[in-house]
Amino acid sequence: MVTVQIDNTAVIDPAQQADIDKFERMLARYKAGEIPEDVMRVFRLNNGVYGQRQGGTNQMVRVKIPAGIAHPEHFEALAHIARTYSRGWGHITTRQNIQFHYVQIDDVPDVMRVLASVGLTTREACGDTVRNVQGCHLAGACPHEVLDITAWARATALHFLRHPYAQRLPRKFKINFSGCATDCGQAMFNDVGIIAATREVDGGVEAGFRVFVAGGLGANPHPALALEDFTSREDLLPTIEACLRVFDHDGYRDNKLRARMKWLVEKLGFEELQRRIFRERKFLLASSSWPGGIPDLVKIHGDAPAGRHASVEATPVGQGVELGSRRNPDNGRSTPVSIGSRAPHDKWEKANVVRGAAKGTVSAYAWARLGDITADQFDSLADIQRELGAECRVTNRQNIVFRDLSEHQLPRLFESLSAIGMAEAGAELLRDVVACPGADTCNLAVTQSRGLADAIGNRLDEEGLAEVGGLRINISGCTNSCGQHHASDIGFFGAERRAHGRSAPGYQMLLGGYVGDSQIHFGTKALRLPARNAPEAVVRVVRQFTAEREAGEEFRHWLERKGGSREVGKTLADLDEFPLPDDGPEFFVDYDETGPYEAVIGDSECAT
Structure with a gap:
């Protein structure tokens, strides 16, 4: 293959050039001992540069892909970064970012230049900022959408990039868009989730949005709550900014573990949170950053839905099609x-x-x-x-x-x-197990979640179950749900186990998570089990489900019929056993590791 050369003469946006220049200055001052470690940490996080488990000068660099939109020149720039500055490949995250690991801190300005040459940035991809704005990847191509949310997501991303209120928030702030109640964009577990909707007005139908707020996963998941019945297109961006401002004013700043927007519901009560958001929105007109009206991007590109082909039947309200x-x-x-x-x-x-x-x-x-x-x-x-x-x-x-x-x-x-090895049947079906980076690079992870994901996919292939539809598996290497284990049909999060006086990798299995139809159900605990037995547990559950399901029955409804997660977990109880170390040494070695398991947790920059 011919390697594409990156155009070093490309015109870079002045704001991005200023970011790069500042990063170089700050890095030089940090290396000279003029900037304290804690100050530099916050600065580089706000620029999408994240420390990893290996420490030293090794960094993870996260690239924002707003609404997931990628162009050929983007792919070429990402190829150059992977080949030149990382370990030969990049990683797609569950929030439509691309991450590169083992980037040396001195190389970060050059990486930023490559990205800027094609209009991409790492700015605010990490840290206590407005993170990458997500959008349903089928927006504009889905026969069930109410609006094409593409331009709305792009306009939102541009509005908050370098926004004064988006720089030093109490904690990170996540925004998602979906074009219909099916919620492929996963709006229901984010700080602000937007779902296109309609209402009847004077005998006609008006398209707009339902805004959901204060959702989140992590160790304490919280469903997003409807802010109001309907938000007009003109009011959408002011509503999002009002949410951000209330979070900035009232969010916890002295306790990072309770600093996400979901904790404001507990602190203020939801009615008071609503009142403050509406008050902020009402007077936002007086602000220099008032974003009211239809954004220019939406005026230019439009937001009309793709529409249904004649062969596709209309879907009743509340029965979204994912x-x-x-x-x-x-x-x-x-x-x-x-x-x-x-x-x-x-x-x-x-x-x-x-x-x-x-x-x-x-x-x-x-x-x-x-x-x-x-x-x-x-x-x-x-x-x-x-x-x-x-x-x-x-x-x-x-x-x-x-x-x-x-x-x-x-x-x-x-x-x-x-x-190029990317035509596997079943992308986004059961074989397509989602996992966070895990203990490969993350300081908080206690298990190799990627290794388990690979093992589960291989086991499903062996059993002929890899292309089963309507089921999803997600894995996190710890309780923080970066792998979104709470929101999947079958979820796992890593945990250290003790057996026969030794440490061993283990997982908690959850069942019944669901996102769709403008609602969310978090998975509930089924059982704990050794990491090595997790693939067999998945195979048993999937095999039982496919054998017993009624016509058109979803996994969560089958699970309810079987008595819930705990009852299904009881059928797997024999898997929660560790052999003696001499009889099963592999049970005491994690996936993708060669030595004895050891749970090592470092200082996390997630809560910095």
Whole structure:
């Protein structure tokens, strides 16, 4: 493959150039001993540079991809960074960022320049800031959307980038957009989640939004709550800024463990929180940063929904269709995908292709194993995107979706993705296990969550269960839910276990998490078990579900019928056993490790 050269003469936005220049100055002063460690830590976090477990000069650099929108030049820049400054690959996060690990601190300004040359930034990707603004990756291509939220998410990201109120918040602040109640953008567990909605006005229908606030995961998950019944398009950005300002004014600053917006509900009560947000919004007109009215980006690009193709039936209110998990767009019910012995292309098309938009285009997923994309794959994605004239977006399940395709382009896309190992059937289905970075690089993780994700995917493949639809598996290496284990059908979080006088890697298994239909249910505990037995536990649960489910029955409803997580957990009780170390030495070694397990927790920069 020919390596694409990055254009070093590209014009860089003055604001980004100022960020780079300041980073260089601050880094020089820090190395000279003029800036204390704690001050430098906050500064680099606000610039998307995060310390990792290995310490020293090793850094993780996080790149924001607002609404997940990626262009060929973005992929090429990411390829260059992976190849030149990291370990040969980048990692997609559950918030549509791209992370690079083992970047040396002295190289960060050069990385920033490469990104700035294509309009990307690390600014406010970490720290107590407004983080990357997410959007449903099928926005503008989904037959069930009320509005195409693409331009809204972009406008929100631009409004808060370098915004004075977005720099030193009590804690991080996350904003998500979804185009319909299905909530593929996962608005229901964020500080501010926006879902496109309608209301009847004077005999007509007005499109706008429902704004949900104070959601969050972490060790203490909290569902987002509806701020009001309906928010007009003109009022949306002022409403979001009002939420941010109230959080800045009233959020805990002396206790980082209780500093997220969800804790304001406990501190103030929800009615008082609402009152303060509405009051802030009312008088925001007097502010120099008032963002009222329809944003220019929305005026230019529009927000009209994709519309339904004639073959797609309307979906009743409250029965959203989550295309990302292959809920059948004809009936809105979660349906298992049957793969059988079809040819690889047929398997891929059945499992990875989404149809149904009125304009007749199709979308197709490219599978990124464990959310990782190599430098060569990044370059190839750029080539494929240019050749097909497609639009690409990063998904919140760590894949890439190609959009605006025609039917006749699908064979060529499959051929191209196959050549780079990204055409696995079942992207975003059961085999597509989501995991945080875990103990590979994170200071808080106690287990190798990525290794477990790989083991579960392989075990599902062996059992012929990898392409089951309507089920999702998420893994975190600790209780903090960076892998979003609370919100998945089957979730795991890492925990140290003690057996036969020795430490061993273990997990808590949760069942029944769900996000959709403008609601969220957090998974509940089923049982604890050794890390090595977690793949078998998944296989048993999935096998039982597929054998016993009623027509169109979702996992959470089957779980309720079986008596809940604890009852299903009882059927797995034999898996919560550790053999003697001599009989099963692998039980005392974590995935992707070679030596005895040891739970090592360092100082976290998550709460800095």
